[in-house]
Amino acid sequence: MNDELTEYIRRSIAQNEKNVQEMLKKEKQSKAMKLLNKSGLGSRFAKRTFETFDTANLSPEALNAYKIAYEFATRFPNVEKGLLFTGPVGTGKTHLAAAIANELISKLYSVIFGNVIDILTLVKSTYRRDSELTEAEMIRTFTDNVDILVIDDLGKENATENSTTVIYQIINRLYENERPIIVTTNFSSAVLRKKLGEKGDAIVSRLAEMCEFVKVSGEDWRLKRWAQ
Ligand SMILES: Nc1ncnc2c1ncn2[C@@H]1O[C@H](COP(=O)(O)OP(=O)(O)O)[C@@H](O)[C@H]1O
Ligand SMILES: [Mg+2]
Structure with missing residues (x-):
């Protein structure tokens, strides 16, 4: 030849x-x-937008959180860091994270928005023998083919060795690839570290580098509505 x-x-x-x-x-x-x-990941938050977020009578911290969230969504993908919303229940953390997700989706970015428990359930579903995806492939779905991942309510999950390892793998992969993440949590960094168990230090220290910390405070909106 x-x-x-x-x-x-x-x-x-x-x-x-x-x-x-x-x-x-x-x-x-x-x-x-x-x-x-x-x-259902990605479809439960459609009504939580910047338009439906009431900015009258907000605590200064919550108003600041709104501004940071809005600016993040406006500037994306030209953002240096992700965001970590922290504060008590009912103060609007999930609403703001969802508002960013909705805004980015409307600009045709791909977003996965998931409660930490749903994300873990999905990863664990790959352990079944008939699963079409491996655990690693499922994890990559959250980290590699998506413009931004939103993890809602970090620390709410049961901190088993497996769940913290999965969370570590997701966050570490985003960290190594310098991809942005948005996280909401009710816990301070010290409590979150403890809650996440063995890998707590490693997870929280990566998040500290990857995210701007945004405190949200104020009244519990759910209780406020209930009282009316
Ligand atoms: N500033 C706001 N304007 C309108 N609705 C709000 C505001 N803050 C919170 N809510 C609503 O109150 C409820 C609780 O807020 P959420 O974001 O789920 O709280 P968190 O995640 O901090 O526990 C949600 O239904 C949310 O849409
Ligand atoms: Mg929430």
Whole structure:
């Protein structure tokens, strides 16, 4: 065979191999997306937008949190850090995180918004023998093919060794790839560290580097409505 022909065959084989890999990747992605849709992740927060966030009579901290959230959504993807909303229950943390998610989705960015418990349930569903995805593939769905991941209510989950390892893997992958994350939590960094168990220090220290900390305070909106 002449050199040209050998080279031609070699390149065709390489191209074929590449096409097969691409196809497999797409197939995995669509399986992961189906699972995500089925889990309801990404669809429970449609009404929580900046427009429905009432800025009258807010505590200065909550107003500041609103401004930071709004600016983040306006500037994205030109943002240096992600955001970590922290504060007591009912103060609007999830609402603000959801408002950012909605705004980014309207600008056609891909966003996964999930309560930490739902995210863990989805990852754990891959341990079943008939699962079409491996745990690592599921984790990559949250970290690699998405413009931003929102983890709602970090620290609410039962801190088993497995759940903290999964959370660590997700956060560490985003950290290493310098991808942004939004987190909400009711807990201070010290409490969160303890709650997350063995990997608590590693998780919280990465989050401290990856995120701007945004305190939200004020009355519990749920109770306020209840009292009316
Ligand atoms: N400033 C606000 N304007 C309008 N609704 C709000 C505001 N803050 C909170 N809420 C509503 O109050 C409820 C509790 O807020 P949420 O964001 O879930 O609290 P957190 O996540 O801090 O516990 C939600 O229904 C939310 O939409
Ligand atoms: Mg919340």
